[in-house]
Amino acid sequence: MIDRVPHLLAPYDAVLLASFGGPEGPEEVMPYLRRVTAGARIPDERLEMVAEHYYARGGISPINAQNRALRAALAAELDRRGIPVPVVWGNRNAEPFTARALDEALAAGATRVLALVTSAYASYSGCRQYREDFAAALVDRPVELDKVRAYFDHPGFVEANVEAVVAAFAQAPEQARLVFVTHSIPDAMQEASTVDGPGYVEQHLDVAAVVAAQAGERLGRVLDWDLAYCSRSGPPSQPWLEPDVNTHLEALAAAGVRAVVLSPIGFVSDHMEVVHDLDTEAADTAAGLGMQLVRAATAGTHPTFVRGLVDLLLERAAAERDRAAGRPVAPPV
Structure with missing residues (x-):
């Protein structure tokens, strides 16, 4: 359960690492691709062509393993700074889905969650689509959720x-x-x-x-x-x-x-x-x-990147405390 001692991430008591998701076996590939392209009316024949990229790698996308590593790195950095909050992980398009992650946070006693998405840029697919996913997952779940700003320039x-x-x-x-x-x-x-x-x-x-x-x-x-x-x-x-x-x-x-x-x-x-x-x-x-x-390498779990992500979490938490105290704050992105 969540430790209720005062900490720098207050008023948030859990962090959600939100990502795109990917299949972790051949049987998951086509259902995953159908979810990703829902509403686009893309025929299965075209999806099968894309599926070959995954089948060539055993039907496994590397993204989930990378998110597990990032989740562990974020938890370690939060712990290093003395911030006792759980880090849960949820995806838009594959298990574990966002709703499941929020259930995990609720089970730990969370009432207010701060989301960090694995997209650094602001666009429909990198921001608003995550917000839509969050809104759907929050139905009938008694928890508040906010999102960290875009961080491409952090x-x-x-x-x-x-x-x-x-x-x-x-x-x-x-x-x-x-x-x-x-x-x-x-x-x-x-x-x-x-x-x-x-x-x-x-x-x-x-x-x-x-x-x-x-x-x-x-x-x-x-x-x-x-x-x-x-x-x-x-x-x-x-x-x-x-x-x-x-x-x-x-x-x-x-x-x-x-x-x-x-x-x-x-x-x-x-x-x-x-x-x-x-x-x-x-x-x-x-x-x-x-x-x-x-x-060149991607940011991945580079220590400077991970520290920067935690800085972004603390930035949003400080803004929320200012807002609660009636102090002026910049609108979140």
Whole structure:
């Protein structure tokens, strides 16, 4: 049960690590893909093509194991700071679902939960869709839930990516070009993301510029860089953000570039979009072009990233205490 001693995360008494989820066996792959694409009217024939990416890895997505590791790292950092709250974990699209995680928090005695999602950027799929999932899970559950803000520009996330880029360049030729990669989204979703502030693309461009500048300073040179996209899944008639990373590699090769460092800046861990779209497909494209490719690490459980996530939890908790005391606070994102 929850220890009711005063702590820095008050008024919250549990943390929810909220993620996308993935299958953990061949029998889970198609049900998972149908949940992910619900309402999109994508035929099973198309889903079966995507399913092959999972079957090639035993039907197991790496994301759940990575979330277990992140959950353990967050719990350890909270414990190190003397904050006695449980960290529960729930997914939008696979077991353990969000509702199950909230039941776990309730069973521990939680009444107010703070959610941290494994998407650093603000967009429909990275923010609002999680809020919709939370709202559905909260029905008939006597617990309050708030969400930590988008954290693409937080120093902990930035520093983890800077170190990853510097380490990748240590394995690449000096003339290698830096290519940041993120998940493509429909153009309409990008447009909607600009309503309340910088849009999805602008967020990536902002953080990529900072990461490239800081990594370049440590390497002692200016890094030329681009932003490319992966994991397009919509019909050909629907415009999505471009260029695709494979198309971009072809364009770079045609311009004489012979080495690249790929930085998956849009992802917080090495899940399927990274290990398939980048480590498999983009790597094959580069090899076919005679281009050397080095892939930088994601933030994962980098200690600076984990400390930054806990800082974000404490930031929101402090804002809630200010609000309760009648002090002015910035609106949460």
